[in-house]
Structures are given as structure tokens and as C-alpha cells.
Amino acid sequence: MTKRFPADRRVNRTPAPSIRWMVELLRTLAFHRIALRYKESLLGFGWILLQPVALTLIFTYIRRVADIPTGDIPYPLFVATGLVAWSLTSVAIAQASISITGYTDVLKRIAIPKLLLPLAALSATLADVGILALLWGGLFLYFQPIFSWNFLWVPVILGVHLLLLLGLCSLIALANVFFRDIGHAVPHLIQLWFFASPVFYPTSLVPKEFRLLARWNPMTGIIESYRSVLLTGHAPAPDLWIPAIVVTVAVLGLGLFLFWKFEGILADLI
Amino acid sequence: MRRVLFEEVRKRFSRQRGAKIVANWGFWRPTADDPRWFWPINGVSFSIEGSGRRLGIIGANGSGKTTLLRLIAGVTQPTSGWVEVHGRVLPLLELFSGMQPELTGRENILMGGVLLGMRRREILGKFDSIVDFAGISGFVDMPLKHYSLGMMMRLGFSVATHVEGKIILVDEAWGIGDAEFQKKSAERLDELRQRGATLILVSHDLEVLRRLTDEILWLHGGRVEAFGPSEKVIARYLAAVQSGKIPTQPA
Known part of the structure; x- marks a missing residue:
């Protein structure tokens, strides 16, 4: 009979890391993510603007080739709104996929709360996209300066959006430790997801057989809610945001659970 | 209060890559002689308490010294056993940390x-x-x-x-x-x-250990071979080296 080792391990450490220190660490890591991307590049922050601006122009052109009805909303503003929201998702995920594997040296030597790494990637992305949102603000004022108390929905939608991303970012960062394939797959998956989400077309154009899929794509609800609130001043329809919230809760729950379960062995694997 | 306490601590590492570890997850519990795992720390117990202590750690390469430090630093978790660390740990494991x-x-x-x-x-x-x-x-x-x-x-x-x-x-x-x-x-x-x-120092240099430590923990094959006053442990260690029990220049 071979001897089996039980997995009973108990660890007792004092002092526990303080919340304030963790906030400072998060800030430092986020700063580092931003610095990594823009140090020693001439265009600096311009790079975060380049892709959405180019895509806005491209889709404005495409729309003249193939008609995409957007009602009363000017198309450049329509697509720019979708692209700002989409940038937050795509950049955050791309950043998060390398957020743990990029800190191998640190993780092997210093004990830090590891959830801070995808969280820092997300925070850094939020700062970048904030600059993009300023540019969007200019477009908004030029094309359709409206005001509505329903704008108060924006922080709520952004909150759901960020929670969804936190779940996704931690899942992807973690998965990339076990399977480096994730790092290769992420750009392609993001591209697929981009076309599957109503960024440059309204959800009303989605063919019948794909409606169910579009409905449960959380980015559908999030992008359409942003547009509904910011471009028409209407509160988002519940059938849009309820699926988005359900998916967000599921993804965040799974992401945090797996993180909690595997955090302890990450340093042994990278 | 400063205190480092290890009780029957074991740590296993996989010889496999990440993807395979996950594939095997939960289906079996590894046994002690399973070739897919190795145990750099295999049943270590010791404790030091109080301020201003100076502990040295010696042992051939692969005897588990670095893993022991990493367990104290909290970078890695024990597979089984009890680890207690009271006091903020400052890991000088490598000077470019971060x-x-x-x-x-x-x-x-x-x-x-x-x-x-x-x-x-x-x-x-x-x-x-x-x-x-x-x-x-x-x-x-x-x-x-x-x-x-x-x-x-x-x-x-x-x-x-x-x-x-x-x-x-x-x-x-x-x-x-x-x-x-x-x-x-x-x-x-x-x-x-x-x-x-409290200072915990890993070194192969017996002269440094003699000068900078009061006690020494001698690790061999992931277990504690000796733990006691520096002079005594060093003498035993030297005797073991001379009798050929362990190589002088660890491979």
C-alpha cells in the first residue's frame, strides 16, 4: 500500500497586507502597464486613439457602400460610440492575457495578491480609454449634443461592463498560465467577438437565426445600452441589460472562484 | 514577535507542464513515489523565535534550501503541513526582484x-x-x-x-x-x-556562515539533517564532506 499525502496544508502569517498598501500596489502596477506601452514610442498615447479613429473612418466609408440604417443617429457617432465601448473590452483582454505571465520575475520572489495583476491591466486600460472618451465627447458635441437625465445610467452600464471585464480578465490571465495557447488565441477571438457584437451595426439588423446568440452576448446589451442612453436619451431596455447582467455575474463568479482556487500555485507554474 | 515555524512541511513540484497538470487535476492524489512529481521539501520541522536571531541554511544543491526560503516568503504554498510566519518578511532572494x-x-x-x-x-x-x-x-x-x-x-x-x-x-x-x-x-x-x-541566510560559504549566523539548519534531500549551534553543525557538515557522504562542490 503506497502512502498517500493528504492535501491538508495550513498557513498562518502576520501581518496581513493592508488595503491601503494594496491600493498603492495596484496604482503602481497600473502605472507600469501604461509606461510599458508608451515609453520610448514617439506617438505615445496616440496609439490608443489610432485604431478606433481609423475604424470609425473605415466604417463610415463602408456604410456608403452597404447601407446600415441607424435611424436619426449620425453614423460616425453611432459607430464611434460602439468603438469606444469595444476598445475598453478588447484592449483590457489583450492586456490581461499577459498580466500574470509578464510578471514571472516578481511572482517567483515576492508574495503579492495576484488578483491585482489583471485588475491593474484593467485599470490601465480604463485610463487609456478615458482619453479616447474625451475624443468621443468632441464628436458627440459636434453631431448631436443632447442632454437627458438618463445619462445617469452611464456609470451603471460602465460598472456592469467593468465587472464583466474583471471576470474575463482574471479568467484569461489565469488560463494563459496553464495554456500559453490562450495568448495566441486571444487576438483572433477578439476579432470574432468584434464582428459578433453590434459595434458598427445595430442589433435590429441581426438575422433571426442569430438573435438568441446576439441576445446572450453580453457586449450586445452593454453597447446597445450605452447607445440608447447617450445617443437617444432613452433608458436601456430591460431585455438588453438583463442577459448582460446574468452573463456578467456568471463570468465574474467563475473568474474569482478559479482565481481563489489556483492563486496559491501560480508561482510554481510560471 | 518574530517567529518562523515549520511542522512536517512538504512541498511537491510537478515535472510536467501546466497544461498536463490541469488535465490530471482532481483525478488522482499523487503518491510519494509517483515519478510525475518530486518533493524538494519532504517533511521539514523547525522553529526559530524571538528578535535578532541569525539562522544559516546549508546543504548541497537540490537539497531544498531555496524552496524553504520561498515557503517562508509566502511566494509558494506548502503541499501539506503547517507553516507559521509572524513578522513582515523581506525576501532578498534575488536582487532584481521586481x-x-x-x-x-x-x-x-x-x-x-x-x-x-x-x-x-x-x-x-x-x-x-x-x-x-x-x-x-x-x-x-x-x-x-x-x-x-x-x-x-x-x-x-x-x-x-x-x-x-x-x-x-x-x-x-x-x-x-x-x-x-x-x-x-x-x-x-x-x-x-x-x-x-531575524536574519535567515543561505550560503555554501562556511566562513560566511560562521561569521554571520548563530544557528544552522542543514538540509539534505528535502529533510532536516541537523539543526543547532553553527559551530557544531559546521563540524558535522565538514565531517560528512570528508567522509564523502556529500560532495564538496555540489553538482
């Missing part, structure tokens, strides 16, 4: 300091002293990748030893810089110890 080549010296001091557990205000207060000790004034706003190796090491050591650590872990790589800086760093560690920090 140093980023693209960032300037100034940014690295802030980032390294925060990573090691300092608050920003604390770091800014000690900033001049850190730069002074490392001897890099005039280079603080230069990216780290343009530093010489010696400058980087001195900066790493300087940042780390400005943290108010209670339990200081030093891996053997600490013999750094020129003779003058080596002397300065040994004095610095001693100063920290006199302020009450």
Missing part, C-alpha cells in the same frame, strides 16, 4: 519599494537615503537598462534593505558589488538585525 528595465531608477525605487511592502510616503521619505546607499545619484532619471550590472544590484539591495523587514531572507547571491559595497551591505544587514530583525 526591477523593470524600461523604468528609470526613480520609478524603480517606487515600484520595487511598493512591491516589497512599503507605502509610497515611506519610500519618498527614504528616497535620498536609498539613492545615497546605492551610490547612483546622478543616474536616478536614467532607464535602468542603461545601468551597469553593479549599479542595478546596489540599487536592488538598497531598496530592499530600506524596508522595515522583521524577517530577512538572504539567498547566496548576496555577495555583490566591489569589496567596499560588500562590506557596506554586510554592515547594513547587521544593523537591521541589531534593530531586532
Whole structure:
């Protein structure tokens, strides 16, 4: 009979890391993510603007080739709104996929709360996209300066959006430790997801057989809610945001659970 | 209170890659002789308590010294057993811990300091002293990748030893810089110890251990071979080396 080792391990450490220190660490890591991307590049922050601006122009052109009805909303503003929201998702995920594997040296030597790494990637992305949102603000004022108390929905939608991303970012960062394939797959998956989400077309154009899929794509609800609130001043329809919230809760729950379960062995694997 | 306590601690590592580990997850519990795993720490118990203690760790390469330090640092978790660490641990496992080549010296001091557990205000207060000790004034706003190796090491050591650590872990790589800086760093560690920090030092150099430690933990094959006053353990260790039980220059 071979001897089996039980997995009973108990660890007792004092002092526990303080919340304030963790906030400072998060800030430092986020700063580092931003610095990594823009140090020693001439265009600096311009790079975060380049892709959405180019895509806005491209889709404005495409729309003249193939008609995409957007009602009363000017198309450049329509697509720019979708692209700002989409940038937050795509950049955050791309950043998060390398957020743990990029800190191998640190993780092997210093004990830090590891959830801070995808969280820092997300925070850094939020700062970048904030600059993009300023540019969007200019477009908004030029094309359709409206005001509505329903704008108060924006922080709520952004909150759901960020929670969804936190779940996704931690899942992807973690998965990339076990399977480096994730790092290769992420750009392609993001591209697929981009076309599957109503960024440059309204959800009303989605063919019948794909409606169910579009409905449960959380980015559908999030992008359409942003547009509904910011471009028409209407509160988002519940059938849009309820699926988005359900998916967000599921993804965040799974992401945090797996993180909690595997955090302890990450340093042994990278 | 400073205290490090290990009770029947075991740590296993997989010989496989990440993807395979997951594929095998949960379907079986590994046995002691399973070839897919190895146990760098295989049943270690010891404890040190109180301030100003100086513990040395010796053993051939692969005897589990570094894994032991990493368990104390909390970088890795035991597979089974009981680990208790009271007091802020300062890991000097490698001197570039968290140093980023693209960032300037100034940014690295802030980032390294925060990573090691300092608050920003604390770091800014000690900033001049850190730069002074490392001897890099005039280079603080230069990216780290343009530093010489010696400058980087001195900066790493300087940042780390400005943290108010209670339990200081030093891996053997600490013999750094020129003779003058080596002397300065040994004095610095001693100063920290006199302020009450516990020093845990891994080294192959018996002369260094004799000078800097009071007790020695001798690891062999992931287990404790001996634990006691430095002189006694070193004598036993030397006897074992001479009788050929362990190689002098570990492979």
C-alpha cells in the first residue's frame, strides 16, 4: 500500500497586507502597464486613439457602400460610440492575457495578491480609454449634443461592463498560465467577438437565426445600452441589460472562484 | 514577535507542464513515489523565535534550501503541513526582484519599494537615503537598462534593505558589488538585525556562515539533517564532506 499525502496544508502569517498598501500596489502596477506601452514610442498615447479613429473612418466609408440604417443617429457617432465601448473590452483582454505571465520575475520572489495583476491591466486600460472618451465627447458635441437625465445610467452600464471585464480578465490571465495557447488565441477571438457584437451595426439588423446568440452576448446589451442612453436619451431596455447582467455575474463568479482556487500555485507554474 | 515555524512541511513540484497538470487535476492524489512529481521539501520541522536571531541554511544543491526560503516568503504554498510566519518578511532572494528595465531608477525605487511592502510616503521619505546607499545619484532619471550590472544590484539591495523587514531572507547571491559595497551591505544587514530583525541566510560559504549566523539548519534531500549551534553543525557538515557522504562542490 503506497502512502498517500493528504492535501491538508495550513498557513498562518502576520501581518496581513493592508488595503491601503494594496491600493498603492495596484496604482503602481497600473502605472507600469501604461509606461510599458508608451515609453520610448514617439506617438505615445496616440496609439490608443489610432485604431478606433481609423475604424470609425473605415466604417463610415463602408456604410456608403452597404447601407446600415441607424435611424436619426449620425453614423460616425453611432459607430464611434460602439468603438469606444469595444476598445475598453478588447484592449483590457489583450492586456490581461499577459498580466500574470509578464510578471514571472516578481511572482517567483515576492508574495503579492495576484488578483491585482489583471485588475491593474484593467485599470490601465480604463485610463487609456478615458482619453479616447474625451475624443468621443468632441464628436458627440459636434453631431448631436443632447442632454437627458438618463445619462445617469452611464456609470451603471460602465460598472456592469467593468465587472464583466474583471471576470474575463482574471479568467484569461489565469488560463494563459496553464495554456500559453490562450495568448495566441486571444487576438483572433477578439476579432470574432468584434464582428459578433453590434459595434458598427445595430442589433435590429441581426438575422433571426442569430438573435438568441446576439441576445446572450453580453457586449450586445452593454453597447446597445450605452447607445440608447447617450445617443437617444432613452433608458436601456430591460431585455438588453438583463442577459448582460446574468452573463456578467456568471463570468465574474467563475473568474474569482478559479482565481481563489489556483492563486496559491501560480508561482510554481510560471 | 518574530517567529518562523515549520511542522512536517512538504512541498511537491510537478515535472510536467501546466497544461498536463490541469488535465490530471482532481483525478488522482499523487503518491510519494509517483515519478510525475518530486518533493524538494519532504517533511521539514523547525522553529526559530524571538528578535535578532541569525539562522544559516546549508546543504548541497537540490537539497531544498531555496524552496524553504520561498515557503517562508509566502511566494509558494506548502503541499501539506503547517507553516507559521509572524513578522513582515523581506525576501532578498534575488536582487532584481521586481526591477523593470524600461523604468528609470526613480520609478524603480517606487515600484520595487511598493512591491516589497512599503507605502509610497515611506519610500519618498527614504528616497535620498536609498539613492545615497546605492551610490547612483546622478543616474536616478536614467532607464535602468542603461545601468551597469553593479549599479542595478546596489540599487536592488538598497531598496530592499530600506524596508522595515522583521524577517530577512538572504539567498547566496548576496555577495555583490566591489569589496567596499560588500562590506557596506554586510554592515547594513547587521544593523537591521541589531534593530531586532531575524536574519535567515543561505550560503555554501562556511566562513560566511560562521561569521554571520548563530544557528544552522542543514538540509539534505528535502529533510532536516541537523539543526543547532553553527559551530557544531559546521563540524558535522565538514565531517560528512570528508567522509564523502556529500560532495564538496555540489553538482
